[in-house]
Amino acid sequence: MAAHPPIDRVTLEDVRAAARLLDGVITRTPVQAFRAMSEVAGAPVVLKCENLQRAGSFKIRGAYTRLSRMSDEEKARGVVAASAGNHAQGVALAAQMLGIHAIVYMPVDASVPKLAATRGYGAEVRQVGDSVDEALGAARAEAARSGRTLIHPFDHLDVVTGQGTVALELLEQVPDVGTVVVPLGGGGLVAGIATVLAEAAPHVTVVGVQAETAAAYPASLAAGRPLSGALGATMADGIAIGTPGDVPFEVLQRLGVQVRTVSEEEMSRALLLVAERGKQIVEPSGAAGVAAVLAAEPGSLPGTIVPVLTGGNIDPLLLLRVVQHGLVAAGRYLQLRVCIDDKPGSLAALLDTIAAAGANIVQVEHTRTDTSLTVSQVLVNVQLETKGHEHCTAVVERLRAGGFAVA
Template identity: 95%
Template sequence: MTHPEIDRVTLEDVRAAARLLDGVVTRTPVQPFRAMTEVAGAPVVLKCENLQRAGSFKIRGAYTRLSRMSDDEKARGVVAASAGNHAQGVALAAQMLGIDAVVYMPVDASVPKLIATRGYGAEVRQIGTSVDEALVAARAEAARSGRTLIHPFDHLDVVTGQGTVALEILEQVPDVGTVVVPLGGGGLVAGIATVLAEAAPHVRVVGVQAETAAAYPASLAAGRPVPGTLGTTMADGIAIGTPGDVPFEVLARLGVEVRTVSEEEMSRALLLVAERGKQIVEPSGAAGVAAVLAAAPGSLPGVIVPVLTGGNVDPLLLVRVVQHGLVAAGRYLQLRVCIDDRPGSLAALLDAIAAAGANIVQVEHTRTDTSLTVSQVLVNVQLETKGHEHCTAVVEKLRAAGFDVSA
């Protein structure tokens, strides 16, 4: 049975999708995040879609879309394009419904996401360097083979399925005042905003993009989806070049606010969520928390609910991002110190560092730097520190002890 096309998603459509998804998706938990309450000036509660089946919210929209295809469409199979989370959602939904799936992914897609997508039974083809390039290939495959293209965000059924997140938030956090949502193509934000506009119009919705890959601000200013510049970002899950027509209409009509966050802000948020929230999320999944951290205290009304959209992070990337987050939080300090090339100089430096309360992680000792004289040695030292004030104090104490220090 085909699902009739409608001009706009409604609250009742989303409620119907929730009934369809009952027993298929996980009703993900919410978790009070007291570590952010003082910073935000209001209670913060995390919506943990990183604990969803296939590791992100994407299964909600993918299953809704695939289940409503005709028998003939199901028999011809589906094709999708994704950096990873939509890929896994489509692959899992297709496996559950007995539909053959081909998924195009960028050549630099996360290895764990590739393995998981194949593990759900989909055929993976890698092409291009972005989701937009993979989507071009997926459209060509759909035209050639007759497969149905399952767009990651630009379809009414996908928006409808993603909107079920908002129904759960309203039941789990009845006093919610603001929902902060990572924003790529816009399917999740559109679904959540649609539900809240009808069921709880007092609740504010904020979409969050990576500032180096943010197409929505310019599109909203232009009044139509326009291509944005895709710069380098760790948040591959929300790095989308052009907003979708369906979600853009929702965000524009409902006046959804869109903010951007920096790479440093996302890495700090990811670290905080891991260290204090005990949740592992990918950089894009932490974008909402990053926006709350960057906001002025008290500027977001009511109980704040950031949605942790996904937990499918490559362990190697996680190591790099955590280190970046430690630096951003003043928990990790790298220094270059020029010392005399004589016995005892290095020991004196290390003693001074210990006296300043910093823990030495790594020391590199070199005599070959072109800036040095024959009587000097350059020491590159990496330290564990206790925050920005401690970093400043360490540098000041070393300089007071007569060391030539540059951070």
Template identity: 75%
Template sequence: MSADDVREAANLLDGVITRTPVVESRALSQLAGARVVLKCENLQRAGSFKVRGAYTRLSRLTSEERERGVVAASAGNHAQGVALAAGMLGIDALVFMPVDAPLPKLSATRGYGAEVRQVGSSVDEALSAARVEAARSGRILIHPFDHADIVAGQGTIALEILEQVPDVGTILVPLGGGGLVAGIAAVLADAAPHVRVVGVQAAQAAAYPGSLDAGRPTAVGLSPTMADGIAIGTPGQVPFGIVAERGVEVRTVSEDLLSRGLLLVLERGKLMVEPAGAAGVAGLLAAAPGEFAGPIVPVLSGGNIDPLVLLRVVQHGLVAAGRYLQLRVRVQDRPGALAALVDTIAAAGANIVQVEHSRTDVSLSVSEVLVNLQVETKSAEHRTSVVERLRQDGFAVDVT
């Protein structure tokens, strides 16, 4: 695949997709030691980059194939992209999604006009069901990442980045099955080979490192991850070939870094992203200052997040950033004991947001009470100093 293939896809997408903006981030620039510019595909139609590849693939179907309809599988973003593209092109669409797919993604996919069936606990299981349906019904399978048209459509992001940030030095790309990073790498190999491309996977769903070591797509067991959009057990043959041939670097990031990245983009950039969409930012947070040549462009690949998941991820991010502390403290069950505990926390400069007493814990003596506290702190260092201050004042503290 070449940059010319991607330019042809860009012509197909002209007037269909949104040319998403880039936003400079002072906060990330200070952390990275280089200019950081966010590519905001979270503001794309249907909330992610996926509509680029979906529309490219569907628009190239023959009339006979369109009549047969299409079938797809997705955790949510590809589902919405296929549903939106199918609706624009007048094609009947059936989408398989995992049983625990986020409700907003389910309702949005149905809202775009697709039929949704829920099956399995992962994208890979949903994809197996979609393949069976394609064989049974004759529908055309629209793979989420393993097709040249899909890769070409996703690669159009790189063309926009080169126009918007012409001196770009590094692009950080969320990586699941590989369609997005492969499309970007294909463009840059021809148009700007000096630009460094780094794919970033969730450590708990990272199929590419082992596959690259093996020299072929290799299945990996998935652990639960908040980044459901990039939780893919096996790389696609088409994107894997491009990633391997172009020597794309792949890194992994922890759940803590994913949540911190999401929180930073939300709080400092005023941009809503899903955990998978924050993977590139998480990769930047994991790197040493100056490690990546600037300008650095993390791709915010999607912004479709369940509000309930957002609440949990934000809290996780606050804990990871040292700005939220949960404590279990034993105190004597006598007047003034709780006041002394509160005074110590106040003197340490922390803010109590929730207090809960328990006198029924089996580990307590008759004269003790257990106090569960949720406390706001200012940094990891401040969090440590609050705990130390409590222990210095004689409190038995467990950090939960």
């Protein structure tokens, strides 16, 4: 079988051809009205649930499109890829379906579930480096050494074309869509969606969203060329990419795609909201679009807003930490340090006051050895379940009114 003819720039018709290729391979993921978020955004909000896609993310769309268009000779030599997890699983599953041997490089701290799933789809996994960029360097070296084809996670026209099929579904499922908000790492998904909408629905606004500690696109777009940015710590490993891809960057720049950034706190609050009110489990990068909508001025995003939940492959341990972080950010969890007299009844009085304020006590620790204390004082660390920021404030005020020194 001959390779698919190369394309110079992705078009709507290219994406429609990819949709036909993917028919029966991928899941047509559902959309879900999100009333709890609509009230905050001041407009209808509908979630596009790519977290329910095969292999847990949108990545299978681009991976299968890319692999299926390789020549028979290329398929026989095998492929190599690099990823923090979602592209790894997409490539591994696509390669398994097409009978191609795959080697996937993943960072040394890649999540255990993503490693297990990638191996479960039949790929050979090699762990190297602390980031996707380092893993990608190792994958490029392997491709040069072995003759395998490098399946880039975002910087290839076929990958962008496959990812664009998300937008074709969206237009059918949410015909009144006005804004699509998409997590942005290297840019393949945003570029594919923007390409389709620019031709099929040019009135629709596309917003790409990066983690503010790992955001290479804002500076790159300002400079007019892809620049390498510093990768700070972020829970959103799926969009922590140091350098934009040439192919997607050209699309975002040409089409004037907006790019916004969100904080770790905003992503954790978004993940919690999606889990608690939307009943969807997503990874932090998958919640970045929701975080951007929550951070936006109500009414500033036109029409029906569709955040794309890009992936649901989250390590349960990370989920636990993120949910706890989200509870704190939402005022649902409060930790206090209270200095009390070291005498019988003082601790009971403190706990009674907290109970009277309607907070639920999760944990209590007290210490007598802090250097800030006198010999007649005890420092109490207390963790509470609360009902929101106003309740947190009320609890603290109640304690201070009762004569307690709250830090």
